[in-house]
Amino acid sequence: MPPARIGPASPGDNSAAAIRSLAERGYDATTAEDLAEALGVSRSTFFRRFGGKDDIVFADHDHALARLTVFLESTERPAREAVVQGTLEVMQLLTRDAETARLRSELLRRTRPLRERELVITHRYERLFADYLAAHTPADTPRWVAVAAAAGVVAVHNAALRSWLRDPDPGVIASLDRELRELLARFSPWLGGPDGADGSTRxxxxxxxxxxxxxxxxxxxxxxxxx
CATH class of the missing domain: 1.20.5 (Single alpha-helices involved in coiled-coils or other helix-helix interfaces)
Structure with missing residues (x-):
C-alpha cells in the first residue's frame, strides 16, 4: 500500500541550494549572507523563513514533523497503520532529493553542533509517536509500550535512511514498510492490527x-x- 499523503510540498524545497553552499564552503565559513545569496533572497527574508544556518539544514525535518503531527491528529486509520504510513511519508520527503540528502548527511558527519541538534530532532519524532500511541491504546496498556514502539519505529526508519544514503535504493519505501510492520507486530497485544486484535488472521x-x-x-x- 502506498503511503498516505500527509500535507503539501515543503515550503523549504529550495533549501537545496543553501545546503550545497554549506557543504562547499564549510559550515563555519558560511555566513547568513552567503546562504541568502544562494537562495536568491535578502538577508532579512532568509532569517524570517529559516532562522539560521542550522535551521536550514533541518528544514525538511521540521516540515516533516509538522506534517506528521497534522496527519496523526486527523487520520482515522488504526494506530498501527497510521504510524506506518506516517513514517513512510517522512522517508519519502527526506529521500526525494538524493544529492541534497547526501550533502546534509556529510554536513552532519563533519559538524558536531549539527549532530547534537540531530539528536534533538530524533527525540521529537520519538515523543510525537509515543504520545500518539499512548493516546490510542487501551487504558491498561503498560507505559513502556508506547515508548518502546516509538523508539523502535524511529530507529528502524533511521537505519533505513542511513542504508539508503550509502546506496540509494528505489525500493527503500517498500522495504521500510515491511520492516515497520514486522516491528509493530511485536506490539500487537496492545496496538492490534488490521486483521484482528492481535494483528493476526484467525x-x-x-x-x-x-x-x-x-x-x-x-x-x-x-x-x-x-x-
Whole structure:
C-alpha cells in the first residue's frame, strides 16, 4: 500500500541550494549572507523563513514533523497503520532529493553542533509517536509500550535512511514498510492490527454434516470459536 499523503510540498524545497553552499564552503565559513545569496533572497527574508544556518539544514525535518503531527491528529486509520504510513511519508520527503540528502548527511558527519541538534530532532519524532500511541491504546496498556514502539519505529526508519544514503535504493519505501510492520507486530497485544486484535488472521474450521439442521451447524461453529 502506498503511503498516505500527509500535507503539501515543503515550503523549504529550495533549501537545496543553501545546503550545497554549506557543504562547499564549510559550515563555519558560511555566513547568513552567503546562504541568502544562494537562495536568491535578502538577508532579512532568509532569517524570517529559516532562522539560521542550522535551521536550514533541518528544514525538511521540521516540515516533516509538522506534517506528521497534522496527519496523526486527523487520520482515522488504526494506530498501527497510521504510524506506518506516517513514517513512510517522512522517508519519502527526506529521500526525494538524493544529492541534497547526501550533502546534509556529510554536513552532519563533519559538524558536531549539527549532530547534537540531530539528536534533538530524533527525540521529537520519538515523543510525537509515543504520545500518539499512548493516546490510542487501551487504558491498561503498560507505559513502556508506547515508548518502546516509538523508539523502535524511529530507529528502524533511521537505519533505513542511513542504508539508503550509502546506496540509494528505489525500493527503500517498500522495504521500510515491511520492516515497520514486522516491528509493530511485536506490539500487537496492545496496538492490534488490521486483521484482528492481535494483528493476526484467525482461521476457524468447523466440521458438520450438511444434512444436519442449521441449528446444529451453528452450534459447531460456536464451539470451534470458543476453543
Amino acid at each position: 482461521v476457524v474450521v468447523a466440521v458438520a454434516d450438511a444434512s444436519e439442521p442449521s441449528e446444529r451447524i451453528l452450534e459447531a461453529v460456536r464451539d470451534a470459536l470458543e476453543r
